[in-house]
Amino acid sequence: MKEFAYFPGCSLEKVGLSYHLSTVETTRKLGVDLKELEDWNCCGATTYFHVDELLAYTLCARNLAMAEKDNLDLVAPCSACYKNSYFTNKHLKEDPDLAEHINYALEEDNLNFSGQIEVKHLIEVFVHDVGLEEIRNNVSMPLEGLRVAPYYGCQILRPRKDHEDVEQAEFFEDLLSAIGAEPIPYPLKLKCCGGSLILSSREAALSMVRNLLQNAEDNGAEVIATACPMCQVNLECYQQQVNQEFGTRFSVPVVYFTQLMGLALGIPAKKLGIGKEIVAATPLAPYAR
């Protein structure tokens, strides 16, 4: 049994509830044990670092220290939580003075950062720790014929971590193929969805969302798969506003990759949060139980 400390993050409590539900279901099915951090706090998304770096590192370090207490690697399904946790872990490991300062603050919550664990994105756990072969062996309802746009977004791959390929990633496609779906060529798969600009610089963000939807549609996507709650909300929930703004008529369902995996693994649709969409996920109906 593989075991990880699970950091769901604020979005997964409500806005991205289906991501949480489908994460819990799919990991359980594949023999991965997720132990939720017992009192996690917000990772800060992009904004802590806009205001104060030391505060930003301290808040992220609190989550890392909780995972260390359980001696488990930390897994985050949200790309922003992942990126912030990953780089806080990295910078604190490399900078003992900064770690010491932050440990002084963590004392107030009886926690300590010692740099003993690693941070992973959920999709990495499936692709590397569980493995595609194991996933393939567990598929009972292959998503044959379902054309899916694999949308990576930004912060899974960027900034660069070690030696990963940040320009020609293929692991999302490989995962979709493993569950029998058909990953379509999606040239804009690494382009940004606008993130929090949807609230702060709306015009710009809506046009970024529009480009992504157009590119998915042009390439024949029936559904877009995401691995980040911010990407999901921007692409799905703002579709109507894009249509109003640009006179377009997009109606592309945007689901989490874990929901697709769940269907392929034979998990009932309702348990995966399918049905909570604003743009109905009708192309999934033939595969739903």
Add this chain to the structure above:
Amino acid sequence: MAKPSFSDEIANLLHAGHGNPLRTCIQCGTCSGTCPVVEYMDHTPRRIIGMIRANLKDEVLASNTYWYCASCYHCTVRCPAQIDIAETMYALKRYSIWKHVHQEGLVGPVFSETFVKTILRSGRSFEPILATSYLFSSGARELIQEAFMGTKMMLKGRMPVLPPRIKRLDNFKRMVSRVIPLEADS
């Protein structure tokens, strides 16, 4: 000792940026060609770097460029001089908040400060509060659209009604007060 130039100040603000200093920029424009938001920026990222190096402090701070950065790090991974451009934009945002100088009408600074204050009060983010950043901008239409969408999401069980909070909030606040003493009793 002479007062550091604006260019040096920004360079010194890059704690997390492990890239090369801005003076190594060759002005090739790969960042501007990569940036997904560039057409909405007053100055392209390439130009902003040039302006920082030329110490055009007022012009840089008055631009919307850094507040329009979406933190997608596409420029950072492509820069041939290995400058961490996205982190440079973060440094400019912090500088702008510290100095309390930014272009009028931008939602970004208000949004960031609202977000951080929300977290410091409860430990977790609460979307309905964040959307109120619009109240500080002129976007009445956007506010209505946002409320409309929020209602639809609430009907789907995707919008929180009550603000969430962490369990050990007192410890959390004391922890924060050890790094930012002014926030002690917030």
